[in-house]
Amino acid sequence: MNPDDRMNKTNPSSGWISHWRNRHDAFGWLAIMLHWLSAVLVVGLLALGIWMVTLTYYDSWYTPAPQLHKSVGMLFAGLLLMRLIWRLSNPSPAIHGKRWEIGIAQISHWLVYALLTGIVITGYLMTTAEGQAISVFGWFEIPALPAAFNQQADLMGDWHRWASYTLIGLLVLHIGAAIKHQWLDADGTLSRMLGRKVSSP
């Protein structure tokens, strides 16, 4: 281990990255911004969703909360689409960790993308099951599909809920792994996601 590496172990970040696109050693700013904006929206939507279903008829948030959830959810769908396009059209930096950790990281990252996509789609199909469009903050409307099946809202609602609970489990794993990499392994994984320059361990 040379002195440089030792320094990186104890202080892995040194300055900010300056590239927008991903590179093989680091995410670019666009991916980083999409990630953190998604993080805020996903945590917010999960919390809002869990809370709003406990509201009853005479709660003042009974109608505004689902409207907010749907509006933000549809905007998040656009963000997710951009993120997936960017993810697939860019290299991804090497994943830190042992071979099995890398395998689990890859599986769980794609599972997170799949769940996010599924949650967005089931949410849309639940609300539009009887032909109503989804209004996004009253700015514009996303129309319903022309066909629906019987009790579509119920089945899509079940899937929406269970996919969301599964996602919460994966997010706990994701955050736990980020903490482990940053502070136990000290490999700068979290610093890298915050736009700091990190030398590869």
Added chain:
Amino acid sequence: MKTIIKAGFITLIAASSLSATAADYVIDTKGMHAAINFRIQHLGYSWLYGQFRDFTGQFSFDENNPDAGSVSVNIDTTSIDSNHAERDKHLRSDDFLATDQFPAASFTSTSVDLDSTGNGTISGDLTLKGNTRPVTLEVKGIGAGNDPWGGYRRGFEATTELTLADFGIDYNLGPAAKNVELILSIEGVRQ
């Protein structure tokens, strides 16, 4: 002997004409000339209408003996439709109809008090969310006669009002929405 035969013949004719009018009808859910609608106050400011899309039923009605009539209807509660996906999902949930547990509702008449045109009342048992309660329908005979396709039809409209709590539905929709009105519009095809 001749008179006995004659009397027998007349009785036979009378009996056959009686059985021709004491007819059984199947509610026309194939051609959907029938609807089970409901309406409930929204906050006391307006009427919200909805319907059950899937149901079957039959009735019998005899103009000469209308009180001998009967009616039974079976309703698929999962088919509730108030033209709003999220509301219908909520109505199917345990807060309201619990359709997973109680997918069927039914009405069976117990006593019929109608005149020869079909106006009057029908009492019967309504089963909803697993609770059976007596209800009385206010009935109007709308009309009867041949249809243009070789059949014979008869139609009624019936209304009644339920207290939701009587059927184990106690979700708080406010003081103006404790009751719901049922409006059954049914046409039967004589069998």
